[in-house]
Amino acid sequence: MTAGARGKAGRARSGEAASVRTLERGLSVLAALAEAREAPLGVLARRVGLPASTTYRLLETLRQQDFAEWDEASGLFRVGRRAAQVGSAYSAQGALLGAAREPMHALVDELNESANLAALRGSQAVYIAQVEGRQLVRMFTQLGASAPLHCSGVGKVLMAWQDEATVRGALGEGPYPAFTPHSITQPAAYRAELARVRQQGYAHDDQERELGVRCVAAPIRDALGTVVAALSVSAPTSRLTRTDIPRVLAHVQRAAGEISARLGWTE
Structure with missing residues (x-):
C-alpha cells in the first residue's frame, strides 16, 4: 500500500469516527x-455537557428530520413527530411480545414443534420471537434473522394484506430467487398465492424455502384489525405431512387468535 493510499484510508477512518461522535451527541x-419533555437551549446544553452552539446545531439537525420541534413563541424545544413514531413502534413491539408469550408456549406444548413470531421490517419478514420444540431434530431460527417474503409462510401472511404498491416495492418486479424447485418465482403466481392466503386466512410453505421443511402460518391483528405479525410452526416434512396440515393449522390459528384478542382485536 502506498503512502498516499494510507493517507486516504486514515482520513476515511477519521471522518467515520467524527460521524459516530456526532451521532452519539445527537x-x-x-x-x-x-x-x-420540553426545555430551552441552555438547559439542554447543560444536561448533555456540550457548548450551546454545538447543542443548537444538533437540535437544528434533529428538527430538520422531525425528531425535534421548536416553539418560537416560548423558545422551547420538544420531541418531534418521528421520535414519537419510533417510541410508538418500540411500545407496540413490547405489547406484541407480551401478548404472544403464553400462547406461543401453549402452542409448543400442544404440538411439540417450534413456534415462530415474525413481523414486517422494511422489505423483510424478521423473526422477533421463538419458542423451541423439544424434538431431538427441531427447527431453530435465530432472532433477528429474516425470511424471504415470497417463499415463507410468515412472509406470505405479512404481504397478503398489503396493497399492491407495497408488495411491488418490497419484492421488486421479479423474477424472485428460487431457493428450491418449489419456490414461487413469478410475480403473477405470487399475487395469486397472496389472494389465496387472504381468502383462506393462512399461508403455508411446502418446501419452498428449504427442502424437507414445511411451515404453516396465521396472521396476528391489532385492535384496528391490521395484520402486525405472523405466527408459524415449522417442522420436518416427515412430522408435518400434508395430511397433518389441517390439524396443526387449527392449533396455530387458535394461538394467533388468542394473541390478536390480547392486542384488542375482536372479529
Missing part, C-alpha cells in the same frame, strides 16, 4: 429532550 440530546 442521540444524547434527543434523550435529554425526551426526559425533559
Whole structure:
C-alpha cells in the first residue's frame, strides 16, 4: 500500500469516527429532550455537557428530520413527530411480545414443534420471537434473522394484506430467487398465492424455502384489525405431512387468535 493510499484510508477512518461522535451527541440530546419533555437551549446544553452552539446545531439537525420541534413563541424545544413514531413502534413491539408469550408456549406444548413470531421490517419478514420444540431434530431460527417474503409462510401472511404498491416495492418486479424447485418465482403466481392466503386466512410453505421443511402460518391483528405479525410452526416434512396440515393449522390459528384478542382485536 502506498503512502498516499494510507493517507486516504486514515482520513476515511477519521471522518467515520467524527460521524459516530456526532451521532452519539445527537442521540444524547434527543434523550435529554425526551426526559425533559420540553426545555430551552441552555438547559439542554447543560444536561448533555456540550457548548450551546454545538447543542443548537444538533437540535437544528434533529428538527430538520422531525425528531425535534421548536416553539418560537416560548423558545422551547420538544420531541418531534418521528421520535414519537419510533417510541410508538418500540411500545407496540413490547405489547406484541407480551401478548404472544403464553400462547406461543401453549402452542409448543400442544404440538411439540417450534413456534415462530415474525413481523414486517422494511422489505423483510424478521423473526422477533421463538419458542423451541423439544424434538431431538427441531427447527431453530435465530432472532433477528429474516425470511424471504415470497417463499415463507410468515412472509406470505405479512404481504397478503398489503396493497399492491407495497408488495411491488418490497419484492421488486421479479423474477424472485428460487431457493428450491418449489419456490414461487413469478410475480403473477405470487399475487395469486397472496389472494389465496387472504381468502383462506393462512399461508403455508411446502418446501419452498428449504427442502424437507414445511411451515404453516396465521396472521396476528391489532385492535384496528391490521395484520402486525405472523405466527408459524415449522417442522420436518416427515412430522408435518400434508395430511397433518389441517390439524396443526387449527392449533396455530387458535394461538394467533388468542394473541390478536390480547392486542384488542375482536372479529
